[in-house]
Amino acid sequence: MQQDLNKCLVGANEIKAKVKELGEQISKDYAGKDLLVIGILNGAVIFMADLIREITIPINIDFMAVSSYGATTESSGVVRILKDLDQSVENKHVLIVEDIIDSGLTLKYLVEILKSRGPASVKVCTLLDKPDRRKTEVHVDYNGFVIPDEFVVGYGLDYDEKYRHLQEIYVLKEEIYHS
Numbered sequence: 348m349q350q351d352l353n354k355c356l357v358g359a360n361e362i363k364a365k366v367k368e369l370g371e372q373i374s375k376d377y378a379g380k381d382l383l384v385i386g387i388l389n390g391a392v393i394f395m396a397d398l399i400r401e402i403t404i405p406i407n408i409d410f411m412a413v414s415s416y417g418a419t420t421e422s423s424g425v426v427r428i429l430k431d432l433d434q435s436v437e438n439k440h441v442l443i444v445e446d447i448i449d450s451g452l453t454l455k456y457l458v459e460i461l462k463s464r465g466p467a468s469v470k471v472c473t474l475l476d477k478p479d480r481r482k483t484e485v486h487v488d489y490n491g492f493v494i495p496d497e498f499v500v501g502y503g504l505d506y507d508e509k510y511r512h513l514q515e516i517y518v519l520k521e522e523i524y525h526s
């Protein structure tokens with residue numbers, strides 16, 4: 348596996364410190380509010396699990412799974428809900444948790460869908476932001492790291508469903524995804 352990976356882009360300690368900082372900020376911003384934290388499967392699971400344990404106010408959690416139509420590695424912008432929320436967002440403050448914002452198409456759709464359901468507010472928290480790849484404008488409220496346009500894996504992020512369990516974020520060797 349190590350032979351598939353280039354350099355480590357974000358190390359475990361750096362991630363841990365950032366996740367703690369985000370958790371503290373979220374706890375301050377939502378104090379006294381009814382907060383529902385929504386993790387987007389599958390990529391966000393690791394970040395979500397660590398982030399919510401750094402949140403010190405009462406929250407609810409839920410998960411959504413979405414998939415873009417088509418088999419390409421890039422988002423088409425047409426998103427299908429594979430698993431919807433188990434709870435209502437009505438009058439709740441919603442925080443969408445993503446591992447990475449790339450084209451922004453998945454997020455744009457999610458924000459639209461959730462806003463149509465009558466929440467008190469909808470905000471976004473992502474661990475990684477790759478602004479060079481943006482195809483649509485999306486507002487990110489909490490961001491861990493801005494990263495360059497490289498294929499990254501680990502800490503929830505996959506290539507072909509692999510590498511999600513790695514503790515750090517790595518750049519994948521080009522030969523792996525170009526073969």
Ligand code: PRP
Pocket residue numbers: 387388389390391413414415421422445446447448449450451452453454504505
């Ligand atoms: C990845 C990532 C984000 C989305 C970002 O998910 O986890 O959800 O793509 O891309 P975008 O900004 O171009 O829409 P993916 O669809 O690969 O599913 P996964 O989370 O199960 O890996």
Ligand code: MN
Pocket residue numbers: 387388389390391446
């Ligand atoms: Mn995802």
Ligand code: MG
Pocket residue numbers: 390505
């Ligand atoms: Mg993926």
